[in-house]
Amino acid sequence: MRSVSRLSLLVSLLAISVSSRVEAAIFSGEIQSVSAAQKQVVIKSSQGKEKSFLIPADVPVTFNGKPAEFEQFEIGQRATVFTSSKGEITRFSVREAVAKKTGEPASGSKKTMKERKSTVTSGAEPAAQGWTQFRGPDRRNISYETGLSKDWNQNPPKLLWTARGLGEGYSSVSLSGNLLYTMGTKGNEETVIAIDVNTGEIAWTHSNGPMFQNNQGNGPRSTPTIDGDQIYALGANGNLVSLSAKDGNVEWSKNILQEFNARNIVWGISESPLIDGDQLICTPGGQGATMVALKKQDGSLIWKSNVPGNPQAGYASAITINTGGIRQYVNFTHAGVMGIEAASGRPLWGNDKAANKTANCSAPVFFAEKNSIFYASGYGTGGALVQLSAAQNGVNAQLAFFTPEMKNHHGGMVEVDGFLYGASDPGVLICINLSNGQTVWQDRSVGKGALTCADGHLYLRSEKGPVALVEVNPKAYVEKGRFNQPDRSGNMAWPHPVVVDGKLFLRDQDLLLCYDVRSR
Incomplete structure (x- = not known):
């Protein structure tokens, strides 16, 4: 009975935590256009769907996980919009665009030479099969x-x-x-x-x-x-x-x-x-x-x-x-x-x-x-x-x-x-x-x-x-x-x-x- 009651308490606490922070929808993709003055952004998802968002002034905005201003955002960067169950925007997150070539700085990046070198594979490339999941490429361990x-x-x-x-x-x-x-x-x-x-x-x-x-x-x-x-x-x-x-x-x-x-x-x-x-x-x-x-x-x-x-x-x-x-x-x-x-x-x-x-x-x-x-x-x-x-x-x-x-x-x-x-x-x-x-x-x-x-x-x-x-x-x-x-x-x-x-x-x-x- 004690373990059951503890589990019930954990589930209750989890439900409270989730209900206070749940986001009903997430839209993620590449920035197609951005207006810093209007705080408006157009995002294209990986499925090809485009959507325009006006980001409210009181919504947390981050770039690479840190608080940011709209002036930092550029076309090609990756953006995610989080909305509540009522359709209200609750968070706006942007991350640096992926470089097209290994070691090439992405758009808007201010990387140092040391940081650029760290993105280049040194020595031999990993084995073709790699280790892309638990227990290896084919799960044979x-x-x-x-x-x-x-x-x-x-x-x-x-x-x-x-x-x-x-x-x-x-x-x-x-x-x-x-x-x-x-x-x-x-x-x-x-x-x-x-x-x-x-x-x-x-x-x-x-x-x-x-x-x-x-x-x-x-x-x-x-x-x-x-x-x-x-x-x-x-x-x-x-x-x-x-x-x-x-x-x-x-x-x-x-x-x-x-x-x-x-x-x-x-x-x-x-x-x-x-x-x-x-x-x-x-x-x-x-x-x-x-x-x-x-x-x-x-x-x-x-x-x-x-x-x-x-x-x-x-x-x-x-x-x-x-x-x-x-x-x-x-x-x-x-x-x-x-x-x-x-x-x-x-x-x-x-x-x-x-x-x-x-x-x-x-x-x-x-x-x-x-x-x-x-x-x-x-x-x-x-x-x-x-x-x-x-x-x-x-x-x-x-x-x-x-x-x-x-x-x-x-x-x-x-x-x-x-x-x-x-x-x-x-x-x-x-x-x-x-x-x-x-x-x-x-x-x-x-x-x-x-x-x-x-x-x-x-x-x-x-x-x-x-x-x-x-x-x-x-x-x-x-x-x-x-x-x-x-x-x-x-x-x-x-x-x-x-x-x-x-x-x-x-x-x-x-x-x-x-x-x-x-x-x-």
Whole structure:
């Protein structure tokens, strides 16, 4: 009863906060004409729609996030007009125009030479696949980087920079071009943050609704998704926003819990949005809307999936697979793992063998060789491999094996050449043969943590301390060095490590650390 009353109080406070600041509509685009004397501006949206606005004298006006005068605004800059439910303008925000050439100052810019240089990519370009979303370009948790150090004892990571001022939260990072993206907090709000990958300087921030508060840590849990020139970010209270990747201007926003009649989960929405073609996939866990597909251009509904039992959201993020001739989205909800037809939202199959009733967190892993899904959870549960096959009306899902060995909480897993690697509660790194479910080896020296894979090695980040380099080796545990992150916060180090552009990124609450991990 106590937890229910606390949740009710939180919802009530959130409702009060939202009702006092809600903006019924947002119009964003490029300035076509501007009159400083009349405070009038014509804006053209990315869909080609033009609209004229007269900005009242008492409305807050900002340029690049700071208070501004109309004289600063020029044609070509990005502008956003916020209006209330009565159609009244409540805010007017303008950001610098995007330069047409790398390193070229934008219209109205007064950049110094140092600032201009910081916008130019130094050294090699990032790998073509990059790291544009949670768990990497194809959500396999594998980086396509090569030429990385294979022995940290002889060639240890070099700290390049530390970004500060990110606030609270457990978001990891995504990266494209010269900017990387994460989420944090500022004051009582959650924020989306863009950071210069070469310097660690914050390029822009955007507010994304009230801050989620919880005894396991405040702030957002998910990682922004990059798709072309847009960023999609989902906050812990269900606030979903589409932003310009260059300057943070808003294209559209909505709250998926409110729109799809869903309740927030105990430790906050943690899913990172999935972009597949024109569809944005997320899992609000609402009535008749366990999973939904939205049009990424404007957030409008394409379909919603009515999964039997209306399971609430879990803490995992969806993946895309093709099996049985059907493209589908697979995610781990509060009730179990499920497959949803990509074209229609039709539920195809489900399995609850490796689900617990507390928190299902780790993303499912597709084992393509066996056309199977492996998923696992903590709290004394374990993992299961589900064999998928074509059926007359969809997809058959049959349990291949269950193992109590892989009790993966929220650190994630990775499959390489038919072997699965991941940390199992209470703190054991385990390698499992997915052909038969047998544990090949296990090691306790680093402890429970999150991992990723790059250039034949696992990057294992302990939630309590060290970061270790371990061979992808199905025969034995072979560690190639470790180090302790400086300036550790008092919170568990839960954000997943990311390896891209020859660098290792480690988020720890207010800090983001960038290491050079290339072979030297």
